[in-house]
Structures are given as C-alpha cells and as structure tokens.
C-alpha cells in the first residue's frame with residue numbers, strides 16, 4: 001500500500017498514542033482503578049491541524065488547546081471532525097467570546113469575573129474546572145488554593161456553567177515524583193470543597209498529570225490527564 005507522504009510523516013503519533021494508552025491502563029491497574037475512568041486529553045497547542053487529524057484517525061477525540069485564536073483557527077480548519085475541544089490555557093476575559101462557543105470544557109477558570117463572562121457568553125451550559133496554582137508561583141495562572149471554595153460557591157450560582165472539578169499544573173521538575181505532593185493536595189482540596197459546598201452532585205474531576213508525570217497523577221486519583229509532548233513530539 002502506498003501511503004501519502006503526509007500520513008507517513010505522522011506515523012509516530014499513532015505509535016505514541018498506543019504507548020500512552022497502554023501506560024495509562026497499567027497505571028490505572030496498579031492503582032486499583034479502571035482505565036476507562038481516566039480521560040486522555042491530547043494537548044495539541046503549536047501542532048499542525050494535520051497532526052491533530054492523524055491523532056483523530058487513531059480514535060482520539062478530545063484535544064486541548066491553550067490559545068484562543070489558535071483554537072478558533074484549528075476548529076474551523078477541522079470542522080469536518082467530531083472533536084471535543086478542551087480549553088486548557090490562561091483565558092483572558094476579552095477572549096472568552098471566541099473560546100466559549102467552540103469548547104466543550106474550559107479547564108482554566110481562575111476568577112469569578114472570568115466565570116461570569118463565560119456564563120454570559122455561553123448559549124448552552126459548559127463544563128468547567130477551576131485551575132489551582134498550588135505552589136503559588138507568580139509566573140503561573142490559576143487561583144490561590146485558599147480561594148477555591150469561595151470561587152466554587154460563586155460559580156454554583158451561574159446557570160450556564162457546570163462546575164466539574166479542579167485542574168492544576170505543578171511546578172516544572174524533571175522528576176515525576178516531585179509532582180506527587182501537588183496531586184495529593186489537589187485531591188484533598190476537591191474533598192474539602194465538596195464537604196463545604198454540599199452540592200447535589202459532588203465535584204468529581206481532577207485534571208492533573210502531563211507527559212512527564214501522568215502515571216504519578218493517576219496513582220493519586222487523576223480523572224483527566226493532559227498530554228502533549230509524548231503524543232506529538234517536542235513543541236517548536
């Protein structure tokens with residue numbers, strides 16, 4: 001069979017997806033969990049729509065993007081595909097109007113003002129996570145852990161936002177074990193938020209773990225892992 005050159009160039013993507021899925025399944029088993037309880041988000045920022053298409057052809061349906069304009073352009077170019085877009089980057093209020101109609105999920109709410117804007121811009125209810133800056137790094141977005149419960153409480157009043165849980169990006173470290181304490185902290189914070197809010201439906205989602213540390217995240221209860229480099233390669 002003669003393969004189109006473009007297709008051959010993306011052979012690594014299908015291999016990487018199989019490997020990652022196998023590693024997710026094994027990490028789940030080690031933790032006494034089911035592989036199906038962990039959602040793989042392929043973070044495609046900076047990668048070409050053809051590379052997203054290659055991943056889609058392997059059955060991947062959920063993709064994460066970090067920049068509003070880039071998400072908008074790619075979603076238009078790939079409008080023939082049944083993709084579920086997750087917005088995972090820092091979202092400025094004035095960009096919410098691009099992101100809200102395209103995204104199934106916004107993983108990066110970090111203020112009541114942003115939540116209010118999303119609520120106003122959304123025509124249907126949109127799933128969201130609160131992004132928590134656990135190490136209180138000034139370079140990172142995300143809300144201070146001490147302010148999460150109040151924000152969750154505030155969001156519960158908005159009818160177009162379905163709050164599902166929490167997201168975090170731990171400080172960068174080559175050693176995946178360095179992330180563990182942050183993953184534990186996010187899980188504890190989710191429990192605390194649920195105890196304090198007493199919602200009809202408790203928040204269940206923990207979006208944590210990237211290329212280097214997703215196996216540690218799964219062992220600490222991640223329900224979503226966001227993986228870019230290990231699927232698509234190094235970002236230019």
Ligand SMILES: *Cc1c(COP(=O)(O)O)cnc(C)c1O
Pocket residue numbers: 043045066088089169210211212226227228229230
């Ligand atoms: C880029 C990005 C990822 C993916 O990171 P990798 O290390 O390439 O797997 C995950 N989450 C967020 C929020 C990102 O911006």
